[in-house]
Amino acid sequence: MRIISLMVRRELYAYLLSPLGYAIVAAVLGLHGLLFNVTLMTGEAHSFEVLQGFFFQSSGFVSAVAVLISMRLFAEDRQTGNEVLLLQSAATEWQIVLGKFLGGYLFLCLYLLLTTYMPVLVLVNGKVTAGHIGAGYLGLVLLGSAVLAIGTLASALVSSQLLAAVLGAAMTVALFVCWMIAGKVEGPLGEIIGYLDLMDAHFRSFSSGVVKTSTVVYYLSLTYMALLSTTAVLAARRWRG
């Protein structure tokens, strides 16, 4: 536990000291706020629909931020040669992966915290419940965790941060469009592909203020599988060199 908390602190410290971290958050926050104002705050929609729209937009922004945050987690250390410090230490692969993931995750949560002014505006001026906002944010936190874990895996697979971002984004987009593929495939395979969908099959309920246990399990399972694969990638590196 001590090693994990040490690594979380180190990663968070690295994000908070890096101009790139601030640039990503500032750019995405600016774009998000602008889109929210232009498309949702027109005064024509009901507050419930505005909040639903906000969470729908947020899912895309959170995914983008998660991919951009995760790209450096392992790729940067490989580029600089600092992965030796971790892989040669007494820490296990799980501790390394979990420490890095949680460090990035806390930074992602910090970003989410900075977006709360938008739903609070809707809450103050409209007729929505705090529960709806809470459910939506739970969905964003879970979606962010899954995408960040996928990005972490991508970052462990390649040594270039840019390539890690492209690979992470490609894997995320593939999971985002599963509903389209599921529509073309019949039978149990179509159902499986449909279940894998990151957005349509699972996030929509959160944006409507509904929390389903099955969707929570889906996001947590996806996070776990991606992190497990990341540990396997690190372990394999000891064999492969």
Added chain:
Amino acid sequence: MITADHVSKLYGTRWALKDLSFQIAEHEVVGFLGLNGAGKTTVLKILSGLLWPSAGRVQIAGFDSIEQPRAVRAMTGFLPDKPPLYGEMTVRAMLCHAASLNGVPGRALHSRVDEVIELCQLKEVRHDLVDWLSHGYRKRVGIAQAIAHRPALVILDEPISGLDPQQIVGMRKLVRSLGEQHTVLVSSHILSEIAQTCDRILVLHEGQIVAQGTEEELLGGVVGGRIELTVHGDAQQARDLVARCAGVSDIVTTEQRDGLVQLGADFASPAVCEAMVAALVEGGLGVRRVVEADGGGLEGVFLKLTRGSAVETAP
């Protein structure tokens, strides 16, 4: 302390190490010597637990590197060619981080970090960011992070590469002093460095150990070599005289001006060398100059070994 038993490492389709076996005792300072690509870094990475061998086994203080990897890593400190340091941290924070990562408990952390700062002479830069440090200081911080958790085994990959002469002297002293408390493995392709710092030398060539022993043992084990003679007289006569001596091969003669002949030949033992010179003198030729072609000394041994010549060394 270290037992490597028939260790091999395969990168893709290329064998980086082939069937390496050796033993290293506690508190020995051992140098791995070899040309670039000889397999030095791969051996060190395997011994540090960073890599696993494709075949064979490595035991550090009785712990198997594959079955008990954490135990092996916990008792090993490794400094790669490029020190793994976070540039945005201060030297002290970096050392605290590395020590904590390797299990130094909180209550002992600060006193231990102060100790290694003292040992590696980093006091004046301890509050500087790693990014601000010179190459020499980075190497020192790298060594400090490698020994911060008091490992039994310290592995230093090319610790003097890129250092200036003054820093080299300092590094030499530091490596020697580490030998008092740790078993130290050092790699280098610089002969003089290995000879001055290490108790024992393992010479690697194309993934294999081609010789091992102390400097004296390596020098004493050389039984042959190549000699270059400058002779006054007829080239063919000189060639014939030398060819008659047993244990001489690969004779090359080059005629030079003023009746001088440059004659090169491989000899099987120092006695053959003496016999060659005697034969030339008895044949009426004047021997002006006799030089060992490989420069002699440890450098000569190394060149012969890495050329693949048959050299016998002491066990």
